Amino acid sequence: MSKDEQLxxxxxxxxxxxxxxxxLVRLYKERLYWHIRKMVLDHQDTDDVLQNTFIxxxxxxHQFKGHSRLYTWLYRIATNEAIxxxxxxxxxxxxxxxxxxxxxxxxxxxxxxxEGDTIQHLLQKAIISLPEKQQxxxxxxxxxxxxxxxxxxxxxxxxxxxKSSYHIAVKKITxxxxxxxxxx
Amino acid sequence: MGKTPKYKHGFxxxxxxxxxxxxxxxxxxxxxxxxxxKTEKQTIDSKVISLLKPLYISIAIAACLAIYIxxxxxxxxxxxxxxxxxxxxEYMFENLSAFSFDQITIQFPExxxxxxxxxxxxxxxxxxxxxxxxxxxxILIQQ
Numbered sequence: 429m430s431k432d433e434q435l436x437x438x439x440x441x442x443x444x445x446x447x448x449x450x451x452l453v454r455l456y457k458e459r460l461y462w463h464i465r466k467m468v469l470d471h472q473d474t475d476d477v478l479q480n481t482f483i484x485x486x487x488x489x490h491q492f493k494g495h496s497r498l499y500t501w502l503y504r505i506a507t508n509e510a511i512x513x514x515x516x517x518x519x520x521x522x523x524x525x526x527x528x529x530x531x532x533x534x535x536x537x538x539x540x541x542x543e544g545d546t547i548q549h550l551l552q553k554a555i556i557s558l559p560e561k562q563q564x565x566x567x568x569x570x571x572x573x574x575x576x577x578x579x580x581x582x583x584x585x586x587x588x589x590x591k592s593s594y595h596i597a598v599k600k601i602t603x604x605x606x607x608x609x610x611x612x
Numbered sequence: 613m614g615k616t617p618k619y620k621h622g623f624x625x626x627x628x629x630x631x632x633x634x635x636x637x638x639x640x641x642x643x644x645x646x647x648x649x650k651t652e653k654q655t656i657d658s659k660v661i662s663l664l665k666p667l668y669i670s671i672a673i674a675a676c677l678a679i680y681i682x683x684x685x686x687x688x689x690x691x692x693x694x695x696x697x698x699x700x701x702e703y704m705f706e707n708l709s710a711f712s713f714d715q716i717t718i719q720f721p722e723x724x725x726x727x728x729x730x731x732x733x734x735x736x737x738x739x740x741x742x743x744x745x746x747x748x749x750x751i752l753i754q755q
Binding site: 450454458465466469475482483486540542543544548549551552570571 | 619621626630633634637641
């Protein structure tokens with residue numbers, strides 16, 4: 429039995445659930461934090477989404493059927509939570525998702541938890557110019573080094589489609605950076 | 613799974629954030645579980661009750677209506693014997709005059725009319741009795 433299988437078994441066992449859940453949080457909190465952070469950009473928002481992600485995992489662990497690997501299931505929940513969080517905020521502020529991302533990007537300039545240089549800031553700007561799905565694929569592939577097979581499992585899209593999305597995203601970002609580098 | 617980032621992104625995590633995360637999560641989780649909505653079974657039970665209530669009410673209303681209609685129908689039911697002959701005649705006189713001969717013949721096929729003519733309706737004995745009972749012979753004599 430693999431470690432994940434043991435962990436799931438313990439999570440489904442009432443007397444072992446608490447301890448197993450703590451183990452799960454300890455194992456995945458950092459990776460999920462960075463995954464969410466690159467989507468929502470702000471640390472405090474990331475903290476909220478990460479907590480919601482684990483709460484959802486705790487409440488719905490019985491729904492995990494083992495058809496996918498545990499971490500892909502966790503990533504999927506985290507991704508959905510982050511997307512829902514952004515959509516809800518955009519709706520509450522009555523602005524588009526693009527506008528919300530532009531605001532988040534502007535906030536990065538004064539964010540104490542962002543210490544990227546001008547190129548990294550420009551890269552974030554280039555990323556938000558992409559369609560939502562391409563953004564996600566690019567971030568997960570470029571920053572988190574997921575394989576296309578892993579991405580396929582997490583995002584529920586074919587590996588071929590994801591490769592294509594990623595390459596288009598890279599082209600667009602390269603073009604964007606070339607176009608804007610002279611201003612820095 | 614995601615490996616150590618190859619490319620820098622510029623984001624920074626506050627110091628000790630991960631160390632304190634679990635205790636904060638436990639606090640939030642505790643609150644969440646205390647405010648936990650009804651369990652699945654409770655939800656199903658309450659749904660059944662909420663669906664059954666209107667059903668019982670509907671059945672009760674239907675039963676009351678049925679009883680009321682039955683009683684009223686019984687009270688109002690009149691046999692043909694109880695209706696005065698004059699009322700029937702009056703009704704027929706007033707209402708049948710609204711129909712022309714053609715309209716009446718359309719309603720009755722020819723063979724039915726023939727049957728009616730041949731039936732006991734025009735029995736001579738009955739006709740004579742009727743005329744003797746109803747006709748004022750004095751008027752006929754005067755005319």
